[in-house]
Amino acid sequence: MIITLTIIILLVLMKACWVSCATSGQGSFDGERKEIVRRANHLTSKVATTPQKLLDEMPSGIGTQFQGEWALYSCSMTTAALANIAILYPQNKETAIKFIGQIIDIALSENIREYDKLRWGEDPMDGIYGDLSHISYYSHLAWMISRYKQIGGDSKYDGQYHTLCRSMNRRIRQSPIMNLPTYPGEYIYVPDMLVAIVALSNYSQQYQGEYATTVKMWIDKAKKEWIDQETGLLASFLVEDKGHAEIVLPVKGSYSSLNCYYLSLIDSELAKEQYVCLKKHFRQNFPFNGIREYHDKSCWFGMDIDAGPIIFNLSPSGTAFAIGCATSFGDMEFRNQLLKTAEIAGSTIRWFDKSHYLLANLALVGEAITLAMRTSSEQTSFKMNYK
Template sequence: MDKIKDWILKHKLFLITLTILVLIKVVWVAWGCWSIGKHEKEKNDILQRKNWLVDKIVVEPRQLLKEMPGGLGLQFQGEWALYSCSMFSKAFSNISILYPETKQESINTIDSLIQIVKSPELRLYDKMRWGEDPLDSIAGDKSHISYLSHLAWMIGNYRKIGGGDNYNALHDSLCKAMNRRILESECMNLPTYPGEDIYIPDMLVAIVALTDYAQLNNGKYQNTVNRWIQRAKSEWIDSETGLLRSFLPLDGNTSVLSPIKGSYSTLNTYYLTQIDSEFAKEQYSHLKEAFLKDSWLTGFKEYPDGSGFLGMDMDAGPIIFGLSPSGTAFGIGCATYFNDTDLRKHLLKTAEIAGHTVSWNGKRRYLLANIALVGETITLAMRTNCIK
């Protein structure tokens, strides 16, 4: 006991400082979470985060690519820039529904984001992997599914909220190419890159884009969407978790086992909210059962067994206490859609603890946004994922 007292006396200043920092963080988190669930307060928070993101994303393509972490390499810088633009487009589409007075701003900004994604600079990462430009080879047979689907999804959102017809021809060609390539594949799935497994979340962007296109064009390609969903339900469900698989081999052989990841499963479920609400609801139930960690730090795990106490994953981000940053962010979108109010509050609290909100001059962001800009755009799209 005397040794403990001596240690406390020697480290009194350190302990006082640590206590003050903890108290400051507690107060900061409480302040950052104060607006959650309060309509007008949350509206201000959402719009201020949108304002900050506009300054960072709606820029010249080269500048946007420089905002992506340099250590990722050209491919992942391109991917993250693409995701930043597509998720920001979705956030604007959501915001225009939640707050109709923002509709014209949303249309104008999504227009600018489409122009960025169409640029040669943003197309380069996909061109490097496939050996051909994704837009110049639209009549060809190579997949390019990730790039094409994100661009088509953005145009779909632009048109759905009242954008003009200036992208209609491009939208037609993108969806025609994706639909043709999906139907020409025996397993109805296409690889993101040559020689790699099929990533189901990347395929789901194409299915979302075709769903939106069908709504705008008298059901055209809806049959392809329906066929894909039926095969997903009957062939691509993991027997242990009941969740849609994260990966498939190139030949679509479902007997080949592959890991189920929290980041992929939450993203799959989010995309399904845009396609099939009932299927999404079933998946959300399985998702919470397999991956939800509800404790002082609530979130979705990256691995069902909770392994990876501390680690790094290219898809999930830095895994801390077994939690998946990406999985937790995408989980916010699922909880928002299904009005799972308590879980949404807890997930946003975790985001605040990890991200630490700062605000200045009518703009707001998480402190970590400068490191992972894509994370800020994803979180904004997820917390505004209202039922259409």
């Protein structure tokens, strides 16, 4: 027993030292610059590759649909991270533009589009002028192009950008509830819709306010109709019922954190209100700081395809997306606590000019999300006034 206890104590002390060293310098973008760039180097080596190699990085056990989703999300979040870095550290702009262009090309490939084609029965780019939703694929691709242009990218993807945003706007305005399903026969996933609203908002900023009316209408309806009365948070799921959008419970920590992050890119006032509610109902301080997946019950261990493995109530993706919320609103104390939790769970590996979480060997998308969230701030986004 003494030997076993000694080993446990030594392991805990080693982990504590590891976490302390890995999180030193956190608290400012200047202090974190070297580590942020090293993580970007690793991400681009894994994401800016070939479409098939990127898909091969996704866990085979999650199936074709989720492999495609995770690959697209890896592209989207890596693009967000690189664009943020280009703004925070302008000397990296040209490199960021180059890699984002490569990543957009990957997202445009038939390999990546396949997951959406399997569910809708048509290639999303073949159906761009049709009536089927495809909102998840369209929105992420449009958002990526908007960030490419934001940091000085050329007109190479303008044709796709115009067509994607025109198509999303038309579909949203034709919907009686201004929301579209990610897949046929399933709930409306509000975070997926918010990507489309962010993309249209960015387009409005870049093209004389076009589609700003749609963005304002959606936000107004969200405030009035889609807020959960118990938590004050935007719904995670909606369903259309006789021309009305009905909230489907539960409100989840992972979805609420992501909703809050996307809202921070388009409506700071609403996002701050959501952030207060998120911390009130989903924040957990013991044994680790983070965001719970469920506010009204405990889940010491579980598995969710979107949240990840739930351990000690904590939602891995909810905690990661909350880093973006905390960073955007300058809540550096909570941000540092969340990054510490990420380090405890992920364990940073450094090799030459690259850094990454050991856990990213299993879920590359988590590495991309965390870096995008870590680099999000008021100066890396652009907003219009939708009041």
